[in-house]
Amino acid sequence: MAQWNPSEEYIENTRLYKWMQKLGYSEYDLFHQQSINDVEWFWRRVEKELGIPWLNHYDRVLDVEKGIQWPKWYVNGKLNAYELALGQWAKDPIMTQKEALIWEGEDGEVRRYTFSSLATEVNKVAAGLKKLDVKRGDVVALYMPMIPETIMALMAVSKIGAIFTPVFSGYGQEAIATRIAASRAKLVITVDSSQRKGKEIMLKDELDKALLNCPEVESVVVVRRTKTKAVQLKEKHIAWEELLSHQPCLEIEPMNSDEPLMLLYTSGTTGKPKGTVHTHSGFPIKAGFDAGICMDLKRQDTLFWYTDMGWMMGPFLVYGGWVNGATIMLYEGSPDFPNADRLWQLIDRYHISHLGISPTLIRSLMRHGDNWLTQKLSSLRVIASTGEPWNDDAWYWLFEKVGKEKIPIFNYTGGTEIAGGILGNVLVRPIKVSMFNAALPGMSAYVADCWGNQMENQVGELVLTKPWVGMTNGFWEQPKRYLKTYWSRWPNMWIHGDWAITDEDGYWKITGRSDDIINVAGKRVGPSEVETILASHHYVHEAGAIGIPDHRKGDALICFAVLQESIEMTNTVKETLLDFLSVKLGKSLRPNDIHFISDLPKTKNGKVMRRLIKNAYLHLKLGDISSIENPNVLDEIAQLKRPGQKNL
Known part of the structure; x- marks a missing residue:
């Protein structure tokens, strides 16, 4: 049964329906089928509908000579993501003085920029980067909170043809160093500190520790954000003000459509984080399409996604908003500080039309009760959610208490490698609780059985069978790992790593990850990364890490440690x-618990079996354990007390 049913008038006024009609379609399923039957036809229509400002027009939409694993989009076209997002509006006489960016800090400070004034600042940053010898193809890491300078930096980097890689502002030194070193960043831009729940978070101090393991970094630019504590600028450190002291750079670097724009790092189950490569034509067009056509974002609407630039939805906010000529809003700080209605206040104060949240955020706000929901929220038209699956109670609370049963919840899933969504809630169809009502246009998705065949009403692998604009152009300097991760199971089929199911009406539900990736409140971390760090401590001989279901976070991170023989199993050691x-790792990824065990369950060839750790811990069926060298340890794990478990 659908909870949200659009009226005929509502449907006919959406951008998606108007576009479908222009292309000769009035029924979504037929339109979607055409979008995946003829992908060149579809993505040509997409770029034209978005009005992409090409510097040199392309010869053909798609070339799959190297296979669908390595598609080339908009062949021989030249453009620049800066121009798609900001430059075109700064030069448009109608749009140049329209509001591009609103920022509010946790302390109440507010800054606003028009497309023109923001472009002026970006041009200064671009000139400063050139003076630092940042060139086309160089990598610049951004370890920054959600402040205007973060947006200026990423726009300036792309304008001069360099590549930016955003690092989550909540990461600790190890996670920062791993990503900066993997990208081989030449320059890092950071801040002295950031604000969170009334406290200063010293990002620059954390970065200094990380850079001890990043010898390729040549210089660091520091934004003085809070200025309450003097930050020592070391040798080769440059103040942000110095970066802005040069004559503005007005030239735009013409980039090939398939040249790298951005490296977004995501964690895998083994090895180092994966650097997904996104191009100048890929990420902006996919994000712009999903936000504009699918979520119905229009010129001079205001998009606010509560996120971080280090997660996929940060760049999505920028490109999804600006490709469509909308205003974007940034907020730096906690959504419930100083009071539980801070998020709702922001919506009313800045007339937010499109709000992006995670189910975890809503579950945390629910705990404060309904009394904080006193705002009108009259500007709000669409609420989008991503990061993890919903539980029904939280979905209903958002739909009924916040949206007054009138505002659609655009459930959205895809990811870093997708540059947007695979599944969503298109606004021309009814919406069911916690589910997705469609595969998005251009996304050839289905649920596969263990042989790769399509099936319905059963849980299986979420797969894709056609390439799409926005698809990662491999992993940074790891092409074999990319092929192994997504393309190695069945021929010409992308295995996304999610378990999914469709119902009799064609609605979708994601039931969990089909691999070991741990998703803590929308922040994905690989168990191998956690285990490597934990085992590096001199107390620990070996380590294991799993995610277990958590009603608030999605996954709770649980660690298991085999201590060195000389170390006693005490609470002091645990803390x-x-x-x-x-x-x-950063405070947001702090484990819920660490358990001390005598050994890790391993196969006879030494492979640690995380699946068995998790199943034993949660008292699930173990299956065949004949290959396990030390099965007794599974009984030991099963006796451990789990978070929230009462004593017997």
Whole structure:
């Protein structure tokens, strides 16, 4: 049964329906089928509908000579993501003085920029980067919170043809160093500190520790954000003000459509984080399409996604908003500080039309009760959610208490490698609780059984069978790993790593990850990354990490440690290791618990079996354990007390 049913008038006024009609379609399923039957036809229509400003027009839409794993889009076309997002509006006489960016800090400070004034600042940053010898193809890492300078930096980097890689502002030194070193960044831009729940978070101090393991970084630019504590600028450190002291750079670097724009790092189950490569034509067009056509974002609407630039939805906010000529809003700080209605206040104060949240955020706000929902929220038209699956109680609370049963919840899933969504809630169809009502246009998705065949009403692998604009152009300097991760199971089929199911009406539900990636409140971390850090402590001999279901976070991170023989299993040791991981990974990824065990379950060839750790811990069926060298340890794990479990 659908909870949200659009009227005929509502449907006919959406951008999606108007576009479908222009192309000769009035029924979504037929339109979607055409979008995946003829992908060149579809993505040509997409770029024309978005009005992409080409510097040199392309010869053909798609070339799959190297296979669908390595598609080339908009062949021989030249453009620049800066021009798609900001430059075209700064030069448009109608749009140049329209509001491009609103920012509010947790302390109440507000800054606003028009497309023109923001472009002026970006041009200064671009000139400063050139003076630092940042060239086309160089990588610049951004370890920054959600402040205007972050947007200026990423726009300036792309304007001069360099590549930016945003790093989550909540990461600890180990996670920062891993990503900066993997990208081989030449320059890092950071801030002295950021604000969170009334406290200053010293990002520059954390970066200094990380850079001890990043010898390829040549210089660091520092934005003085809070200015309450003097930050020592070391040798080769440059103040942001100095970067802005040069004559503005007005030239735009013409980029090939398939040249790298951005590296977004995502965690895998083994090895180092994966650097997904996104191009000047890929990420902006996919994000612009999903936000504009699918979520119905229009010129001079205001899009606010509560996120971080280090997660996929940060760049999505920028490109999804600006490709469509909308205003974007940034907020730096906690959504419930100083009071639980801070998020709702922001919506009313800045007339937010499109709000992006995660289910975890809504679950945390629910705990404060309904009394904080006193705002009108009259500007709000669409609420989008991503990051993890919903539980029905939280979905209903958002729909009924916040949206008054009138505002559609655009459930949205895809990811870093997708540059947007695979599934969503298109606004021309009814919406069911916690589900997705369609595969998005251009996304050839289905649920596969263990042989790769399509099936319905059963849980299986979410797969894609056609390329799409926005698809990652491999992993940074790891092409074999990219092929192994997504293309190695069945021929010419992208295995996304999610379990999914469709119902009799064609609605979708994501039931969980089909691999070991741990998703803590929308922040994905690979168990191998956690284990490597934990095992680096001198107390620990070996380590294991799993995610277990958590009603608030999606996954709770649980660690298992085999201590060195000389170390006793005490609460002091446990707290020391928890604090160590908090420092290395960042507080948001602090484990819920660490358990001390005598050994990790391993196969006879030495492979640690995380699946068995998780199943034993949660008292699930273990299956065949004949290959396990030390099965007794599974009984030991099963006896451990789980978070929230009462004593027997």
